[in-house]
Amino acid sequence: MENWGLITIRQRDGLYKDGLFPIIQKHNLQEIIAHEVSHQWFGNLVTMKWWSDLWLNEGFATLISLKGVDFLENTTWRYDDRAELQCFALRSDQINGMIPVSGGEYSNPGRYTEVTSHLNHIIYKKSSIIIRMIERIIEEDTFKKGLRRFLNSFLYKNADHEDLFNVLVYVHDSSAGGHLSGQNFSLSDVMDTWIRQPHFPLVHVNRKEGSIVTLRQEKYEHVPYLAKVNDQVWKIPIFYDDPVSAKHKVFWLTDKQPHVFDMAGQYVVDPHQLTYMRIRYDIEMYSDITMALLHDYRVIPTNSRSRLIDDTFSMAEHDQMSYKVAFNVTMYMSKETEYRPLQTFSAYMDYFLPRMYGLEFWSEYQEYLSLIIGKLFDQFNAQGLDADMDIQHDLFSARDIVVLRACIIDYEPCIQMATERFQEVRRNCSGKFQLLSGSDCNKIPYYLRPWVYSAAIKHGTEDDFDFLFEKWNMEHYMMERDSIFNGLCSTRFREKSDLAWKRLMKNRARENILLRCVACSKTMFNDTLLLDMFEEQPEYMKELVETAANDLSAVMILIYRNMQFEKDVKRMDNVLKPYKDLIRFLAKYRSQALGRIVWRQDVAPYFAGNASEAIQIIKIYTHLTENPNYRDPIHFSIVIFPSEFI
Structure with a gap:
């Protein structure tokens, strides 16, 4: 918390010691401290007039903190x-x-103080992206001059967005x-179009000839059949x-009119992802992008590779395009070495x-993931999972994601690695x-401990659990306790x-139950053990409702997230029947669980079919490219991507 003269940080977030914590903890701590220090200017020295302009505090603190840590590490x-x-932010x-x-003026200020992740993504993340976009528009030197004038003009005063706009416009002009x-x-x-109206644009890109395309904007509708007539327009750079x-x-x-634009030989629009929007290409362009990624993924910048994954999977969720497009633009990923595309791909794994x-179709999706994540795991494993990558932030984070996901999908080499390392710990730490x-x-x-512990216990014995449970009870470092509970x-x-x-619930005074539930949600699938416990022990359920309602709610959300059958929803209904307030709070999570169940029935077969097609393409392409006589990616494109590509 950014109290003036007394910055406070949670113990878990505020500790770091070389050799005792993973390097990612150091990076997180740097960013947290830099964010709170930034508030001494944006929030304390100049404070927003009212809560509806909270972004003036949080958006600038988010952005300036990134600049500050980059400066410390001599990087951008x-x-x-x-x-x-x-x-x-887009999600x-x-x-x-x-x-x-x-x-x-007439907005509900209470919406801006609600503590929810979705609203925080708007106030912290979206606002910082828009600020960064404005900096690009007026250029960095002018932007710095504007901020200096803004801070000096409203020193020890309150300001709103109009005050900021007026200063930036004056300095720019x-x-x-x-x-x-x-x-x-x-x-x-x-700025009005980006700050004062919600949501964001979708830009359609359609090829006319060669690198000449047309660009057309409309409001992005994630669920098209719920869309209403909308006249929102953005001034899009x-x-x-x-x-x-x-x-x-x-x-x-x-x-909203189509405009002709020359892409000058680029495969993608806005290649460095400087503008806050989604992009949809036509069939021919997606085919070219897919082939370019397979042939040499580095011709498309890292941020755009991440955007392609995010946009295609998002638009496929509600039938705006086939999942086949998303599978095709991710077929190259067994070669990916950058963190951001892997992080985006990993985020969608949490969805799927x-x-x-x-399901009976699980094996198809598992094989597809093994061809991508498994191959990457093999590469990192061959290099040595203990290899020091502390100064290679991007590569370290990429390795962390790959190991996590390889073990989660039960990739055999990862399970073997985790089991062997855990048994070594049992032998060496038995005192x-x-x-x-x-x-x-x-x-x-x-960095490896949460995933080793998780895989080893999932595939291990009751004795393995008892060993780890005993160590958890005696452990006093919170980060290690968190890893063990994983x-x-x-x-x-x-x-x-x-x-x-x-x-865990008994120790809730020192444990962050919500964070534990979020972490466990990544590894608990098709798991009804928690539901079984509350169903069979109603007195324990009643005790938690009366003494730990907030923490219990986090556990209930975790149970809903793991539900895969309608019968389990009905079981949960019976468990919650005496608790009307809890039922109201959990209503949206119940609805989400039912939505997942419908998806499993209606969409999963087609999704698995797209995965199977991607598997075949990956295998054919791998076979062709391993042939020393292979020289014709155009021929491969014609064979693999016919006109029904989407």
Whole structure:
């Protein structure tokens, strides 16, 4: 918390020691401290006039903190990368009824103080992306001058978005440069369309000839059959690199009409993902993009690779395009080495794994994931999972995701690795007072521990659980406790599951139950053990309702997330029947569970069919490219991608 003169941080977030914590903890701690320090200017020195402009505090603190940490590490990695921020922001912003970044005079200020992840993604993440976009439009030097003038003008005062707009417009209009020269609209007009209206545009890209395309905007509707007539229009800057000067330039989309644009040989529009939007290409362009990724994925910039994954899977969710498109643009990923595309791909695994696991079609999706994630795991494993990558932030994070996902999909080499390492820990750390948090007996790298514990307990014995449970009870480092519980909640044994969760709830004063449930949700699929416990022990359920309602709600959400059959929803209805307030709170999660069940019945067969087709294409392409005489990617494209590509 950014109290002036007394910044406070949770213990779990505020500790780091070389050799005792994974390097990712250091990076997280740096960003948290930088964010809170940034608030000493944005939030404390100048404070928003009312809660509907909370983004003036949080958006700027988010952005400036990334700049600050990059400066400390002599890099631009965080600030130049928008893929992760955009992925989270877009997923929240596409929900019907979402708030704009800045509320109007008659907006409900209470919406801006609700503590929900979706609203936080708008106030923190979307606003920082829009601010970054404005900086690109008016250029960095002008932007810095504007911020200095804003802070000095409202020193120890309150300000709203109008005050910021007025200062930035004044400084911009007084300076040379920027990307608004010759336009019939002002910087304020641009900012209005992004800050004061909710949601975001979808830009359609259709090829005319060669690199000449048409661009057309409309409001993105995630669920088209619920869409209403909408007249929202954005002033959209399409950033591109001038092939002559090599400088950033902007092509403006300001209405709903199609406009002709020269992509100058690029495969994608807005290649560095500088604009907040989704993009949809035509059939021919998706085919070219897919072939380019397979042939040499590096011809498409990292952020755009992440955007392709995010946009295609998102639009396929409600039949705006076939899942075949999304599978095709991810077939190259066994070669991917960058964190952001892998992180986006991993986020969608969180969506699909609970929907596919346990179905008769699971094996098709599992094989597809094994061809991608499994191959990447084999590469990292061959290099050595203990290899020091602390100074290679991107590669370290990529390895972390790959190991997690390889073990979750039961990729045999990952399970074998986890089992062997866990048994080594059991042998070396068997002493009564030996803690797993130290490195004296526990040689597993810190980043690897949650996934090793989870896989080993899931595929292990009751004795394995008992060993880890004993170590959890004596452990005092919160990060190690969290890693250990990742393993405990993966058990297949009902008695052991009851033991772990009851002890967790008993220790709730020192445990973050919500974070534990979120972490366990990544590894618990087709698991009714928690539901069985509450169904068979109504007195325990009543006790938690009376003494720990908030923490119990987090556990109930976890149970709903794991539901795969309608009979389990009905069982949950009976468990909750005496508790009307809890029923009301959990209504949307019940609805989501029913939606997943319908998806499993109606969509899963087609989804698995697309996965099977992708498997065959990957195998054919691998066979062809391993042939030393293979020289004709065009022929492969014609054979593999006929006219019914979408």
